[in-house]
Amino acid sequence: MYAIEVQKVQKLYKNGVQALNGLNLNVKTGEIFSLLGQNGAGKSTLISILTTYLKLNSGKITMLGKDIGKDSEEIRSAIACVAQRVSMDTHLSLKENMMFQAGLYKIPKSEARQRMSMLIEEFELNPYLKYPVLSYSGGIKRRLDIALNMMSNPKILFLDEPTVGMDIQSRMTMGKMMRKIRDDFGMTIFFTTHYLEEADNLSDTICIIKDGKEIVQGTPFELRKYIRQDAIKIQFSNNEQAKTALSVLTEHFTPLMCTLHNDSILIDTNSSQRDFIKVNEFLLKSQISFQGIEITEPTLEDVFLRLTEKRED
Numbered sequence: 001m002y003a004i005e006v007q008k009v010q011k012l013y014k015n016g017v018q019a020l021n022g023l024n025l026n027v028k029t030g031e032i033f034s035l036l037g038q039n040g041a042g043k044s045t046l047i048s049i050l051t052t053y054l055k056l057n058s059g060k061i062t063m064l065g066k067d068i069g070k071d072s073e074e075i076r077s078a079i080a081c082v083a084q085r086v087s088m089d090t091h092l093s094l095k096e097n098m099m100f101q102a103g104l105y106k107i108p109k110s111e112a113r114q115r116m117s118m119l120i121e122e123f124e125l126n127p128y129l130k131y132p133v134l135s136y137s138g139g140i141k142r143r144l145d146i147a148l149n150m151m152s153n154p155k156i157l158f159l160d161e162p163t164v165g166m167d168i169q170s171r172m173t174m175g176k177m178m179r180k181i182r183d184d185f186g187m188t189i190f191f192t193t194h195y196l197e198e199a200d201n202l203s204d205t206i207c208i209i210k211d212g213k214e215i216v217q218g219t220p221f222e223l224r225k226y227i228r229q230d231a232i233k234i235q236f237s238n239n240e241q242a243k244t245a246l247s248v249l250t251e252h253f254t255p256l257m258c259t260l261h262n263d264s265i266l267i268d269t270n271s272s273q274r275d276f277i278k279v280n281e282f283l284l285k286s287q288i289s290f291q292g293i294e295i296t297e298p299t300l301e302d303v304f305l306r307l308t309e310k311r312e313d
């Protein structure tokens with residue numbers, strides 16, 4: 001069963017920007033779903049529509065079996081959204097925030113206290129109860145904010161770039177928290193991120209959007225298979241060197257597809273061993289200096305770049 005079904009959704013802002021352009025996607029109940037796209041692809045617009053802050057121009061969205069146009073009140077009470085800006089009163093403690101949140105959702109006090117204790121215990125937040133939220137680092141504030149948003153027991157939790165700006169340790173803790181929310185609480189998580197490795201590690205389903213439209217949706221495994229070929233990766237010391245080599249390689253190795261990615265060149269190949277030797281020999285013979293050469297399997301980043309970026313040739 002789907003928690004969210006988005007069909008042919010269009011969103012045109014008053015300034016004439018078509019932020020969503022016939023978008024389709026499906027989010028399964030109880031999964032971690034990640035939405036990827038470059039800046040301006042339409043991710044925030046979609047989250048604003050799904051969390052009922054914005055209205056769509058056309059198309060259809062069904063959430064938890066209800067139509068977002070007709071039953072937005074009901075949907076709103078069954079979801080929670082942790083935006084990039086912390087929603088808590090940072091001068092209050094986590095507990096004070098939680099009890100206030102419970103009041104907004106008209107949860108009886110004794111039930112709220114029970115739920116608060118359970119969330120604090122489950123997410124190991126005891127060390128952060130002593131001081132106002134303000135006193136904690138960005139990563140911890142984010143975790144506290146998520147726990148706060150779980151007070152209302154939402155069926156779907158939206159997380160807009162939950163790990164942006166966090167160090168690796170905090171990102172790992174956040175990943176653990178997200179898995180727990182899915183596995184132990186059975187909630188559906190819809191999140192956006194610019195960290196592809198994170199989407200790869202955490203998501204059951206990934207959807208990549210571009211210019212307000214989906215370009216691919218599937219499991220991380222399915223998406224990686226989207227590029228069936230291996231690639232030969234040649235690393236240069238800078239972008240200029242890579243660019244110069246690209247023109248020589250492209251001319252010599254047509255019809256192999258060579259693409260530039262910052263300081264390296266990727267060459268798609270169906271016969272990686274044979275082409276690896278050919279390319280290596282050619283580079284040495286032509287005295288093109290490079291730092292390293294290897295055969296790589298496609299990563300999610302390769303898929304993302306291939307599907308969203310123009311080729312730089």
Ligand SMILES: Nc1ncnc2c1ncn2[C@@H]1O[C@H](COP(=O)(O)OP(=O)(O)OP(=O)(O)O)[C@@H](O)[C@H]1O
Nearest residue numbers: 013015017019037038039040041042043044045046
């Ligand atoms: N309130 C608004 N009014 C007019 N245009 C907007 C508004 N919000 C966003 N846009 C435009 O809509 C398009 C999609 O923007 P959106 O913020 O949804 O993308 P995004 O994928 O979330 O980008 P980012 O990763 O940078 O947050 C962009 O061209 C943006 O400039």
